[in-house]
Amino acid sequence: MKQKVLVMDDDPAILEVLEMRLATMGFDVTATSDPRKALEAVEAGRFDLALLDLRMEPLDGMRVMEALHERQPRLPVLIMTAHGTIQTAVEAVRRGAYDYLTKPFVRDELRSKIARTLATRRWARDRERLLTVGQALASSGVMARVLDAVAQATVEATDADRCVVFQLDDGRLVPMASAGSPPPSWERLEAAATTAMDKGMPITTSGSLEQGESGTIVAAPLVVQRGPAGALVIETAARLEPMEDDLEILALFSSQAAIAIRNTLDLERLRSGAVAALGRMATQVAHEIKNPLAGLRLYVRHLEQRLARTGDADARDLAGKIATTVDHLASVVSEITAFGRPPELHRQATALHPLLDECLELASARRPTDGLEIVRAFDPMMPRAQLDARELRKAFLNLILNALEALEGGGRLTIATAYSAATGSVTVTIEDTGPGMTEETLARAFDLFFTTKPDGTGLGMSIARSVINLHAGEITVSSRLGHGTKVQARLPLEPVSDSARL
Numbered sequence: 001m002k003q004k005v006l007v008m009d010d011d012p013a014i015l016e017v018l019e020m021r022l023a024t025m026g027f028d029v030t031a032t033s034d035p036r037k038a039l040e041a042v043e044a045g046r047f048d049l050a051l052l053d054l055r056m057e058p059l060d061g062m063r064v065m066e067a068l069h070e071r072q073p074r075l076p077v078l079i080m081t082a083h084g085t086i087q088t089a090v091e092a093v094r095r096g097a098y099d100y101l102t103k104p105f106v107r108d109e110l111r112s113k114i115a116r117t118l119a120t121r122r123w124a125r126d127r128e129r130l131l132t133v134g135q136a137l138a139s140s141g142v143m144a145r146v147l148d149a150v151a152q153a154t155v156e157a158t159d160a161d162r163c164v165v166f167q168l169d170d171g172r173l174v175p176m177a178s179a180g181s182p183p184p185s186w187e188r189l190e191a192a193a194t195t196a197m198d199k200g201m202p203i204t205t206s207g208s209l210e211q212g213e214s215g216t217i218v219a220a221p222l223v224v225q226r227g228p229a230g231a232l233v234i235e236t237a238a239r240l241e242p243m244e245d246d247l248e249i250l251a252l253f254s255s256q257a258a259i260a261i262r263n264t265l266d267l268e269r270l271r272s273g274a275v276a277a278l279g280r281m282a283t284q285v286a287h288e289i290k291n292p293l294a295g296l297r298l299y300v301r302h303l304e305q306r307l308a309r310t311g312d313a314d315a316r317d318l319a320g321k322i323a324t325t326v327d328h329l330a331s332v333v334s335e336i337t338a339f340g341r342p343p344e345l346h347r348q349a350t351a352l353h354p355l356l357d358e359c360l361e362l363a364s365a366r367r368p369t370d371g372l373e374i375v376r377a378f379d380p381m382m383p384r385a386q387l388d389a390r391e392l393r394k395a396f397l398n399l400i401l402n403a404l405e406a407l408e409g410g411g412r413l414t415i416a417t418a419y420s421a422a423t424g425s426v427t428v429t430i431e432d433t434g435p436g437m438t439e440e441t442l443a444r445a446f447d448l449f450f451t452t453k454p455d456g457t458g459l460g461m462s463i464a465r466s467v468i469n470l471h472a473g474e475i476t477v478s479s480r481l482g483h484g485t486k487v488q489a490r491l492p493l494e495p496v497s498d499s500a501r502l
């Protein structure tokens with residue numbers, strides 16, 4: 001495909017000469033002396049280069065350049081100027097022109113400056129892109145963040161209107177990250193992603209105009225180890241035909257995104273391995289502490305009784321405080337031991353809604369809920385199911401407690417359930433409008449003993465996850481700093497053949 005050059009000059013003779021010379025050099029040339037026409041041309045299609053005359057009435061070349069850059073931000077512009085206005089030309093470069101040409105053109109200057117502009121531009125753009133993606137890859141392994149950076153860099157590098165990174169999750173394509181404006185149709189992007197993954201190579205599709213779809217979609221598969229793990233999809237408005245250059249960039253980005261996914265998966269595996277090892281260690285330590293603690297408790301009770309007999313009230317109070325502290329320690333230790341050894345599930349026909357209500361009541365007893373708005377949105381179609389009520393109570397209690405702890409300054413707690421007979425699963429959502437989590441907290445929330453609370457132990461989330469996982473379910477958290485936190489647990493359900501609905 002020919003590269004497109006826009007030329008604008010108010011001198012018809014120069015315009016004609018330039019048009020001819022550029023055409024001989026193999027460019028597809030649009031020449032005009034009207035700034036409005038120039039703007040319209042860039043609006044209608046993408047250019048690789050623009051040559052603008054600096055002094056033109058009523059708009060000077062500089063203002064035209066700025067207007068063009070609003071429409072196509074990285075369009076390389078060469079400003080043309082007559083001798084004597086070098087100062088202005090320098091100013092033009094400062095304001096975003098790539099270079100300037102002096103008129104009349106010196107032999108070969110035109111050709112060499114154009115060649116340099118096109119070559120350098122590509123190189124500079126590639127380097128910039130790689131830098132952004134490289135930084136994202138080197139930063140923390142929070143998958144969403146890495147993919148976000150990839151999507152963002154893709155949009156910036158390709159002039160596409162949007163980029164969406166899809167990831168294959170349980171046989172389903174899930175949009176994991178997106179940048180640019182929201183897509184008019186997710187289905188089309190998803191369909192393109194599926195095709196690219198099936199073919200194992202980048203594909204281009206154009207919307208059918210009869211169906212009111214405009215625009216072009218380019219999708220590249222993300223290949224991780226054995227097979228495609230998702231796809232990187234970009235969409236451009238109809239006027240922007242993706243060029244070979246764009247396809248190359250897309251291929252580059254999809255391979256970067258694939259590396260990001262692989263690294264993050266590795267990191268996650270490493271992290272869960274480390275957590276498991278830590279859990280085992282914690283259990284051993286807890287065991288070692290358990291017996292001395294029981295002894296300590298006995299001695300303290302004994303001491304308390306003796307002090308009560310001698311009538312030393314102050315000393316007896318102190319002994320009482322020690323006893324309470326030891327009790328607290330013992331309960332922490334028993335929680336750790338329980339955590340370290342995943343329990344066998346004792347499933348029985350369980351009604352989830354009363355169980356959630358019970359947790360809410362328990363939690364409210366521990367944390368005041370005055371002034372809080374509490375919303376229960378329970379799915380009336382929820383069947384009774386084979387679940388371990390005791391374990392689930394622990395999980396949901398911890399999640400509700402976290403929400404209430406986050407809502408100290410007031411707000412809304414929502415507990416919702418949604419049953420899907422089609423997938424045979426229920427989603428329990430516990431959402432608060434509290435302060436939300438920072439990225440770091442979000443990344444570590446499930447880590448054993450990770451806490452940001454002065455008297456937290458950092459066990460709640462780990463317990464919740466281990467219980468939900470034991471039920472073959474999964475738990476996800478999304479949180480926005482300053483807006484709130486949403487925890488969702490999806491549990492597969494085996495409905496009990498019992499007509500009772502809850």
Ligand SMILES: Nc1ncnc2c1ncn2[C@@H]1O[C@H](COP(=O)(O)OP(=O)(O)OP(=O)(O)O)[C@@H](O)[C@H]1O
Nearest residue numbers: 402403406445451452453456457458459460461485
């Ligand atoms: N709903 C929430 N809103 C804001 N931050 C939360 C929320 N839930 C969890 N967190 C963050 O995750 C961290 C870990 O939570 P986790 O329940 O594991 O421990 P904890 O609440 O600190 O202590 P505990 O073991 O007593 O529950 C919390 O310290 C908090 O920073």
Ligand SMILES: [Mg+2]
Nearest residue numbers: 398402460461
């Ligand atoms: Mg907690």
